[in-house]
Amino acid sequence: MIELSIPFLLSAILVMLTVLAVFIVYILFQRSREVRFNKARAVYLQTYSQAWYAFLFQDAEFSIAMIPRGKAQVAAVEEIFSSYLKNVINAEVTNKIQNSANQYLKKFYAKDLTSRFWGVRMNALYRIADFRINELLDEALQFEQKKISKEEYFQLLKIYSILQPEIFLKKIKEARTRYSESEYRRLFILLSDDVFNQMFDDFYNNEQNIQLAIIDTTAVKRNMQFIENLKRLLNDESDEIKIRALKGLYEIGIVDEIDTYIPFVTSNVWEIRLMVAKIFKYAPLTYTYPYLEQLLQDENWWVRSQAAKTIAEEREGVAKLQQFIAHADDQYAIEMVQETIVRKQGNR
Amino acid sequence: MDMPMMSQDVMQEHEVKRYFNILRESVIRSHLTMTVVFLTFANDVQNHAVPEEMSMFLKSKLRKTDLLFQLVDGKHWGIFFLQSSVVEARAFLERIFNILEEEHSNLLVNATITEIRNNDVSFDTLITQNKQLLTKIGQKKWAVEEIIDYQQPPTEHVKVSVIEQNQIFRQVLEVAISQLVIPHFSLEVSTYEDGYSFFQSNNYKSAHIHLIITNDILPRKNGFEILHLLRAMPNGNKFIIYMMSERNSESVAINAYDGGADEFITKPFNLRLLEAKIKRTFERLWL
Numbered sequence: 210m211i212e213l214s215i216p217f218l219l220s221a222i223l224v225m226l227t228v229l230a231v232f233i234v235y236i237l238f239q240r241s242r243e244v245r246f247n248k249a250r251a252v253y254l255q256t257y258s259q260a261w262y263a264f265l266f267q268d269a270e271f272s273i274a275m276i277p278r279g280k281a282q283v284a285a286v287e288e289i290f291s292s293y294l295k296n297v298i299n300a301e302v303t304n305k306i307q308n309s310a311n312q313y314l315k316k317f318y319a320k321d322l323t324s325r326f327w328g329v330r331m332n333a334l335y336r337i338a339d340f341r342i343n344e345l346l347d348e349a350l351q352f353e354q355k356k357i358s359k360e361e362y363f364q365l366l367k368i369y370s371i372l373q374p375e376i377f378l379k380k381i382k383e384a385r386t387r388y389s390e391s392e393y394r395r396l397f398i399l400l401s402d403d404v405f406n407q408m409f410d411d412f413y414n415n416e417q418n419i420q421l422a423i424i425d426t427t428a429v430k431r432n433m434q435f436i437e438n439l440k441r442l443l444n445d446e447s448d449e450i451k452i453r454a455l456k457g458l459y460e461i462g463i464v465d466e467i468d469t470y471i472p473f474v475t476s477n478v479w480e481i482r483l484m485v486a487k488i489f490k491y492a493p494l495t496y497t498y499p500y501l502e503q504l505l506q507d508e509n510w511w512v513r514s515q516a517a518k519t520i521a522e523e524r525e526g527v528a529k530l531q532q533f534i535a536h537a538d539d540q541y542a543i544e545m546v547q548e549t550i551v552r553k554q555g556n557r
Numbered sequence: 558m559d560m561p562m563m564s565q566d567v568m569q570e571h572e573v574k575r576y577f578n579i580l581r582e583s584v585i586r587s588h589l590t591m592t593v594v595f596l597t598f599a600n601d602v603q604n605h606a607v608p609e610e611m612s613m614f615l616k617s618k619l620r621k622t623d624l625l626f627q628l629v630d631g632k633h634w635g636i637f638f639l640q641s642s643v644v645e646a647r648a649f650l651e652r653i654f655n656i657l658e659e660e661h662s663n664l665l666v667n668a669t670i671t672e673i674r675n676n677d678v679s680f681d682t683l684i685t686q687n688k689q690l691l692t693k694i695g696q697k698k699w700a701v702e703e704i705i706d707y708q709q710p711p712t713e714h715v716k717v718s719v720i721e722q723n724q725i726f727r728q729v730l731e732v733a734i735s736q737l738v739i740p741h742f743s744l745e746v747s748t749y750e751d752g753y754s755f756f757q758s759n760n761y762k763s764a765h766i767h768l769i770i771t772n773d774i775l776p777r778k779n780g781f782e783i784l785h786l787l788r789a790m791p792n793g794n795k796f797i798i799y800m801m802s803e804r805n806s807e808s809v810a811i812n813a814y815d816g817g818a819d820e821f822i823t824k825p826f827n828l829r830l831l832e833a834k835i836k837r838t839f840e841r842l843w844l
Contacts (some may be wrong), residue, residue: 266729407704
């Protein structure tokens with residue numbers, strides 16, 4: 210049995226109470242700091258929101274009282290700028306925010322980049338990108354030389370893509386860190402069409418994740434000028450690239466000729482045949498019907514279903530499908546067509 | 558003394574008076590412009606068959622929504638053009654004047670036009686003013702004159718509710734909309750941070766036209782719930798609903814329009830664009 214003397218127990222309790230007291234004091238101190246911070250931020254917002262609005266939107270004079278002093282006021286200005294950038298498109302306002310951030314917030318973020326806390330550094334990187342603080346580009350390049358995390362490097366790439374696309378194009382090829390397709394897409398969607406075109410020109414000098422992200426980004430951007438680039442990729446050896454390129458072409462939704470797509474009607478890959486059946490939606494049925502009829506009798510359910518839907522979407526489509534039933538032998542195709550006709554008529 | 562020649566198939570002055578009072582009030586309530594045209598002969602007509610011929614001619618040229626009537630003196634005709642402005646009335650007169658010149662050369666006619674967009678005019682005043690003007694231009698032929706005293710609509714009070722969680726942007730919208738100058742409308746702008754506080758305010762319970770500018774995503778009753786609840790109300794059509802969204806997605810926009818939104822605006826957007834949309838919305842209220 211363990212024997213503990215009363216003086217020992219009392220000493221232990223005393224030590225624990227002291228530790229607890231220190232914790233409570235620390236928590237109370239932190240809490241009061243947070244309250245002071247929030248109050249200072251709220252007071253700044255209350256006092257200067259209107260002045261910032263007048264300065265940014267109504268060409269009012271800038272008052273030196275609006276210059277943020279201390280972290281709480283910087284947080285308030287960040288909130289004002291972010292709210293405007295997130296909700297309002299106005300080139301003049303964006304320029305004024307950039308100039309004001311260059312003048313009054315730069316020193317705070319330069320200091321934050323040297324912080325030992327990852328969160329503080331990330332926040333600074335986000336703000337540099339959001340407010341387009343180009344005067345911190347040198348600091349960003351120096352920051353890159355340090356041992357930084359994958360997330361920080363990603364933010365740096367984003368900053369380069371916004372502030373200095375040439376650096377971005379160089380860095381992305383260096384492939385210092387690899388990212389997922391979706392992460393690359395998040396970067397590429399921010400690029401101007403000119404810079405994005407340069408990425409496309411250099412397509413085959415990139416790793417596959419980047420290549421696929423480039424193709425997917427065209428589908429999101431839906432810009433006609435990418436059609437020729439995507440058509441060139443249809444000659445690629447990789448089926449995945451062909452499928453993505455067809456998907457991009459489908460999303461852009463403009464089919465100027467169908468000859469490019471005809472060889473894919475007999476592709477060995479069902480996903481490719483499916484995409485062709487989708488793309489034919491944008492071409493007149495007079496040209497595409499023989500191929501769609503072929504796809505109606507495809508071995509794959511998805512391809513048959515899509516071919517029937519594409520035909521049914523045209524004005525004369527349902528009549529064509531009914532003609533098809535009258536002559537076809539393929540029971541699977543007939544069932545699919547009947548189902549599509551019923552669905553189409555049900556939607557009317 | 559000659560008895561005036563009254564046409565059997567055309568409504569008479571005393572019959573039309575009560576209709577006029579109803580139509581005049583619906584001009585305000587439904588924002589539908591009404592235009593009244595008065596016609597009379599420019600030459601002295603002795604033949605008793607001529608007024609009858611004129612009545613039949615006018616009747617044959619009108620739309621089903623137009624109302625023709627003959628004044629008690631038998632020499633003046635009035636036409637109410639519902640949902641029509643002075644432009645349509647002028648086009649009508651030009652058309653019938655051309656036909657009359659070609660096919661009924663015995664009929665010389667003058668006309669007056671009164672566009673009505675408020676309820677300041679009584680039937681008797683309308684007739685007196687137009688008859689006086691027609692007498693004044695009696696020496697002319699194929700003349701058309703306008704009375705412009707009733708063209709200005711009354712200033713209408715409109716409620717605007719901005720429902721947006723971001724306090725800073727909410728203020729921006731409030732200031733921008735409050736500073737909008739829209740002819741014939743005065744805007745009373747209120748702001749709310751979520752759908753719940755909007756419904757708690759009871760501001761929506763009034764007969765005023767109510768412009769709602771709401772975000773799609775909101776804490777405590779989001780934009781789609783607001784849309785659904787307002788459109789389900791018996792007087793749901795008084796609400797003009799603009800939905801704002803950060804989601805640049807066609808399916809979200811389609812859902813909003815299907816749910817009854819009048820406009821779907823993707824954020825970020827240009828404030829000038831929003832202001833232009835609002836102005837156009839109110840201009841369209843008056844047909």
